[in-house]
Amino acid sequence: MSQLKELFNEGMWKNNPALVQLLGLCPLLAVTSTVTNAMGLGLATLMVLVGSNVTISAVRNWVPKDIRIPVFVMIIAAFVTIIQLLMNAYTFGLYQSLGIFIPLIVTNCAIIGRAEAFASKNPVHLSAFDGLMMGAGFMVVLLVLGAMREVIGQGTLFDGADLLLGPWAAVLRIEIFSFDNQFLLAILPPGAFLGLGLLIAAKNVIDAQIKAKQVAPPEAEKGPRARVTSLT
Amino acid sequence: MKLTMASSPHNHSHKSLNKLMLTVILACIPGLIAQLVFFGTGVLIQLILALLTVSVAEAAIMRIRKRPALTALSDGSAWLTAVLLALSIPPLAPWWIIVIGCLFAIIIVKQLYGGLGFNLFNPAMAAYVLLLISFPVQMTAWLPTADLLAKPISFTQQLSVIFNGYTTAGFSVDQLRVGIDGMTMATPLDTVKTDVAHGLTITESMQSPLFNQWLGKGWGWVNLGFLLGGLYLIKTNVINWHIPVSFIATLAICSGIGYLVAPGTEPGVVFHLFSGATMLGAFFIATDPVSAATTNRGRLVYGALIGLLIYLIRTFGGFPDAVAFSVLLLNMAVPLIDYYTQPRTYGHGMKK
Numbered sequence: 001m002s003q004l005k006e007l008f009n010e011g012m013w014k015n016n017p018a019l020v021q022l023l024g025l026c027p028l029l030a031v032t033s034t035v036t037n038a039m040g041l042g043l044a045t046l047m048v049l050v051g052s053n054v055t056i057s058a059v060r061n062w063v064p065k066d067i068r069i070p071v072f073v074m075i076i077a078a079f080v081t082i083i084q085l086l087m088n089a090y091t092f093g094l095y096q097s098l099g100i101f102i103p104l105i106v107t108n109c110a111i112i113g114r115a116e117a118f119a120s121k122n123p124v125h126l127s128a129f130d131g132l133m134m135g136a137g138f139m140v141v142l143l144v145l146g147a148m149r150e151v152i153g154q155g156t157l158f159d160g161a162d163l164l165l166g167p168w169a170a171v172l173r174i175e176i177f178s179f180d181n182q183f184l185l186a187i188l189p190p191g192a193f194l195g196l197g198l199l200i201a202a203k204n205v206i207d208a209q210i211k212a213k214q215v216a217p218p219e220a221e222k223g224p225r226a227r228v229t230s231l232t
Numbered sequence: 233m234k235l236t237m238a239s240s241p242h243n244h245s246h247k248s249l250n251k252l253m254l255t256v257i258l259a260c261i262p263g264l265i266a267q268l269v270f271f272g273t274g275v276l277i278q279l280i281l282a283l284l285t286v287s288v289a290e291a292a293i294m295r296i297r298k299r300p301a302l303t304a305l306s307d308g309s310a311w312l313t314a315v316l317l318a319l320s321i322p323p324l325a326p327w328w329i330i331v332i333g334c335l336f337a338i339i340i341v342k343q344l345y346g347g348l349g350f351n352l353f354n355p356a357m358a359a360y361v362l363l364l365i366s367f368p369v370q371m372t373a374w375l376p377t378a379d380l381l382a383k384p385i386s387f388t389q390q391l392s393v394i395f396n397g398y399t400t401a402g403f404s405v406d407q408l409r410v411g412i413d414g415m416t417m418a419t420p421l422d423t424v425k426t427d428v429a430h431g432l433t434i435t436e437s438m439q440s441p442l443f444n445q446w447l448g449k450g451w452g453w454v455n456l457g458f459l460l461g462g463l464y465l466i467k468t469n470v471i472n473w474h475i476p477v478s479f480i481a482t483l484a485i486c487s488g489i490g491y492l493v494a495p496g497t498e499p500g501v502v503f504h505l506f507s508g509a510t511m512l513g514a515f516f517i518a519t520d521p522v523s524a525a526t527t528n529r530g531r532l533v534y535g536a537l538i539g540l541l542i543y544l545i546r547t548f549g550g551f552p553d554a555v556a557f558s559v560l561l562l563n564m565a566v567p568l569i570d571y572y573t574q575p576r577t578y579g580h581g582m583k584k
Contacts, residue, residue, distance in 0.1 A: 181370070184365060
């Protein structure tokens with residue numbers, strides 16, 4: 001159980017692909033102009049990540065070490081193709097608005113990174129959970145950044161959610177404020193860089209505060225120190 | 233007796249930061265007066281708004297960073313940013329334009345990088361680019377000079393336009409920009425650029441009432457004002473001559489070559505030097521001691537490249553003026569320029 005908890009922590013916070021590893025920044029910066037786009041790409045990446053992690057973990061003992069990277073890339077590409085065809089079939093509007101960034105999931109370093117660093121060394125169930133958590137961590141950052149940019153840029157939230165979730169979702173659109181002029185910078189790529197920078201800064205501030213709180217207690221216990229050989 | 237050893241240079245100039253900044257602000261006055269005369273009193277309202285906003289922003293951030301707010305404010309650097317930004321935007325831009333610009337300049341460009349002395353980019357110009365990219369309509373709504381306006385606008389009318397978007401009689405900025413002949417007026421740089429793109433020659437383009445003979449009405453005087461202020465800055469040793477001279481010389485050489493090659497579609501040296509923000513950029517913006525190159529040879533390179541970029545963007549680029557873009561691009565290049573232009577330390581590395 002603690003292993004799962006550790007994986008959860010790693011993916012969502014400590015080793016978050018977007019905020020700490022800074023992987024997959026190309027789609028992160030390019031498609032987060034609205035929450036809907038962010039959610040679409042986040043879900044697609046999540047599914048690819050889980051699928052590729054499971055498959056790679058299942059075949060890890062049969063893949064020769066020397067050619068593992070091409071094999072991993074082919075597995076990832078297969079999953080991306082599946083996702084792309086699915087999105088083309090069921091969420092065509094979103095498929096069009098995400099455009100090239102769906103096939104580009106293949107090149108998302110977060111996916112190949114997890115395949116190499118985790119799935120190729122761990123059993124299937126752990127790899128699946130790792131893929132889920134890493135994907136979720138990536139998606140959360142996408143969503144937060146998308147929400148920031150959409151609110152600042154055009155004053156709405158969930159604009160165009162019906163493209164992803166079907167016609168009923170049109171009611172999700174929230175108009176927070178209306179303004180004659182869009183704040184274009186937030187929607188354009190520089191806004192994504194500024195937004196991501198602010199998010200990383202916020203994470204570092206929170207980490208620093210947590211650290212400052214944690215440093216205090218251990219000073220109290222100063223008993224005789226037994227030497228324990230490293231467990232890992 | 234205690235002897236303290238400070239690092240070189242030991243020659244102290246006895247100018248406090250506060251005094252330096254105030255001198256620069258003072259030197260803006262001739263240009264400011266020219267703007268007031270030709271483009272109306274709106275610039276004063278923008279100036280007051282800008283000064284208020286930067287003061288509040290700087291003080292708030294300093295409090296958050298747990299540093300003395302008054303010391304930071306009294307060095308005057310934030311006020312200089314406010315003045316430069318207020319001088320660069322159209323006088324009748326809505327109030328939120330200058331407020332957003334000032335907040336961005338102080339909070340993001342200056343303080344998030346560590347405050348005065350640590351900012352990579354010139355705060356006023358970074359804010360100007362943010363505004364230009366985000367709100368192109370408001371940021372290009374320059375009025376023609378006062379004598380070309382169909383309806384003269386009083387101070388209260390300008391106040392009303394800035395805060396409500398309309399004069400008390402209900403005219404919007406776009407309607408105010410319409411000249412006596414019913415045509416909307418752009419800035420001289422913009423007019424020349426559009427006309428040339430439409431196949432007119434410079435002489436034909438200069439027939440527009442916006443121009444008198446060679447220069448855009450009003451703009452020549454504004455630039456002359458900033459030139460005067462800039463010469464005062466050089467005379468009082470607040471800035472070095474290297475950046476403005478290489479900046480202006482390069483722009484003059486480039487536009488001169490352009491004029492010789494294509495006299496029909498190139499407005500020539502004088503027009504380039506006395507239009508848009510050339511003089512403001514050369515003496516007040518490119519010379520920002522924090523974000524500019526620091527060695528003398530580096531300053532020459534830095535100024536020259538800014539001049540070159542301004543000519544290229546004005547002539548071939550998508551925007552009519554380019555001081556802000558060029559300065560920001562060269563701000564990025566400053567570490568490289570400084571690296572390659574380090575002066576030889578005395579006694580080291582003699583040439584063989």
